[in-house]
Amino acid sequence: MDLLLNKEFMQEFLSPIWLSIKIATISGVIVILLGTLIGHVFARKTFKGKAVLETILMLPMVLPPTVVGFFLIVIFGKNSIVGQVIEWLFKQPIIFTWWAAVIAAIVVAFPLMYQSSKSGFQAINTDIEDAARIDGASEWRIFLFISIPLASKALISGSILSFARALGEFGATLMFAGNIPGETQTIPTAIYIAIDSGNMKMAWMWVISMVIISFFMLLVVRIKNENSK
Amino acid sequence: MVELKLQHIYKTYNKDIQAVNNFNLDIKDKEFIVLVGPSGCGKSTLLRLLAGLEDLSQGQIIMDGQYMNDVSPKDRDVAFVFQNYALYPHMNVYQNMAFGLKSRKFPKDEIDRRIKNAAQILNIEEHLDRKPKALSGGQCQRVALGRAIVRDAKLFLMDEPLSNLDTKLRTQMRSEIIKLHQRLQTTTIYVTHDQTEAMTMATRLVVMNNGKIQQVGVPKEVYDKPENVFVGGFIGLPAMNFFSGTLLHDKILFDHLTMEIPIIKMMSLRKQGYVNKEIILGIRPEDLHDASIFPNNTACSTIDVKIELIESLGAENLIHSQIACQPLIARLNTQTAVKEGQVIKLAVDMDKIHFFDYISKNRIHLDVF
Numbered sequence: 001m002d003l004l005l006n007k008e009f010m011q012e013f014l015s016p017i018w019l020s021i022k023i024a025t026i027s028g029v030i031v032i033l034l035g036t037l038i039g040h041v042f043a044r045k046t047f048k049g050k051a052v053l054e055t056i057l058m059l060p061m062v063l064p065p066t067v068v069g070f071f072l073i074v075i076f077g078k079n080s081i082v083g084q085v086i087e088w089l090f091k092q093p094i095i096f097t098w099w100a101a102v103i104a105a106i107v108v109a110f111p112l113m114y115q116s117s118k119s120g121f122q123a124i125n126t127d128i129e130d131a132a133r134i135d136g137a138s139e140w141r142i143f144l145f146i147s148i149p150l151a152s153k154a155l156i157s158g159s160i161l162s163f164a165r166a167l168g169e170f171g172a173t174l175m176f177a178g179n180i181p182g183e184t185q186t187i188p189t190a191i192y193i194a195i196d197s198g199n200m201k202m203a204w205m206w207v208i209s210m211v212i213i214s215f216f217m218l219l220v221v222r223i224k225n226e227n228s229k
Numbered sequence: 230m231v232e233l234k235l236q237h238i239y240k241t242y243n244k245d246i247q248a249v250n251n252f253n254l255d256i257k258d259k260e261f262i263v264l265v266g267p268s269g270c271g272k273s274t275l276l277r278l279l280a281g282l283e284d285l286s287q288g289q290i291i292m293d294g295q296y297m298n299d300v301s302p303k304d305r306d307v308a309f310v311f312q313n314y315a316l317y318p319h320m321n322v323y324q325n326m327a328f329g330l331k332s333r334k335f336p337k338d339e340i341d342r343r344i345k346n347a348a349q350i351l352n353i354e355e356h357l358d359r360k361p362k363a364l365s366g367g368q369c370q371r372v373a374l375g376r377a378i379v380r381d382a383k384l385f386l387m388d389e390p391l392s393n394l395d396t397k398l399r400t401q402m403r404s405e406i407i408k409l410h411q412r413l414q415t416t417t418i419y420v421t422h423d424q425t426e427a428m429t430m431a432t433r434l435v436v437m438n439n440g441k442i443q444q445v446g447v448p449k450e451v452y453d454k455p456e457n458v459f460v461g462g463f464i465g466l467p468a469m470n471f472f473s474g475t476l477l478h479d480k481i482l483f484d485h486l487t488m489e490i491p492i493i494k495m496m497s498l499r500k501q502g503y504v505n506k507e508i509i510l511g512i513r514p515e516d517l518h519d520a521s522i523f524p525n526n527t528a529c530s531t532i533d534v535k536i537e538l539i540e541s542l543g544a545e546n547l548i549h550s551q552i553a554c555q556p557l558i559a560r561l562n563t564q565t566a567v568k569e570g571q572v573i574k575l576a577v578d579m580d581k582i583h584f585f586d587y588i589s590k591n592r593i594h595l596d597v598f
Binding site: 125127128130131132133134135136137138141145146149150 | 280281282301302303304305307308309311313315316317318319328329332333376380
């Protein structure tokens, strides 16, 4: 109880939680938008090289986080063109900032959202979209008022799963964003350091927080799926 | 008001699959055109081409003098009724019908007026706030029709709209669609593989096979004078009987069996050079009669056949048999007592027989003197 009243301790405890939620929310929103749009395009269109492109997008799901982290450092590092452009634009490199953690979270969470959204859109009877087309609706109106509502269950579960994945991201984040307390330290990296330094009390608190957040998110997905049966 | 010209329409998939092959048709205002043909004959593809859901490989669609090929579906002013209804499942009946009008930015009160009017015509006023899931198949199809009616589109396209319904409902909806057309007078193109629908609904019938038009005409004309063996076999249930044989001087020879041909028909066949050639004879099952009760004054030829199977339909019997190893079905009145295995003398109504060229399979038109 004393510990909870200790301001410094609370700040140390809450800082990675807030940062994790901030990173997961920003990356989650980006992943949901991108995953929905790209999932829709891939569900409807066929083009040359689709299979290869799709495999590349899905790769982060199976690659070891260290490999993802390695590529992020190579792509966004100081020596790359992308890295130099970012440095020129923002006057500082992206690596070891919380934005790096956002990028890492986007890359690993995207495949989950993409997969759910694509299968959600594929399950829609295309006659319904054609009916809307003939009914005079623009492609954008069809997407917003027909396709998204009809794929909503898949989109919601994809969103929650990818948010959870972003929240739990560890390996690539550690490599690409580092573990700077108060700046880039998220719950998973904080737990790792806490155990490493023998701070079991803090580790327990973060672990419990993580379990509670994850439990409720998965519960929502399950309830959603049960209701849709 | 709409007049439609479909000129040299081709649709090719994957470079070599021809779904529609040189389709030409002029459709007048208020017509109810039925496209009929077996599965995969290109009739649904043609409808999708007209709606703009697919692009033509060649040819042109002209609606009221306007070239339509490049016009997107939303700007074509056509309404489409799908086989599986394709209702918007997340919207209630009212919203389903309102969607197209909202997309076209109609004022609210006009939308409301049109929906109420359509709901009244289709007798679905009580279901306006229900979602499609809570409706029966017939009600869903009414909503799909309603969606087309409220739009007041120039052209209605219907893709096998009744084939998911049970027989009783199908018969009922069939007559409702006919009445609807009589009331609204909207030019309609209706696709079906069901020949009862084709015969009863069409003002003009278009029979298709392998992407090509086989015959265009009013249903009775298509039934009475099929242009080729395919049309003869496709329209009519049970199908027309076909026998190939050699035409001699005054009769036709099938294997060991001969059948006399009336002199007038024979003269025309002779004139067209069919003597001593293979020829296909077509006889509809209802043009075969029990010889013992068939009136003598009608031109007829008789054949003895052995009954292999009897299908009793209540009011009539379908007699399955063979002539010279070629299957034959006769539709006989139940007055004629029949037994499987029995040999029966059938009279062929020679006024109603059809002749087809053995090679081209096309109808041989006989001059009437």
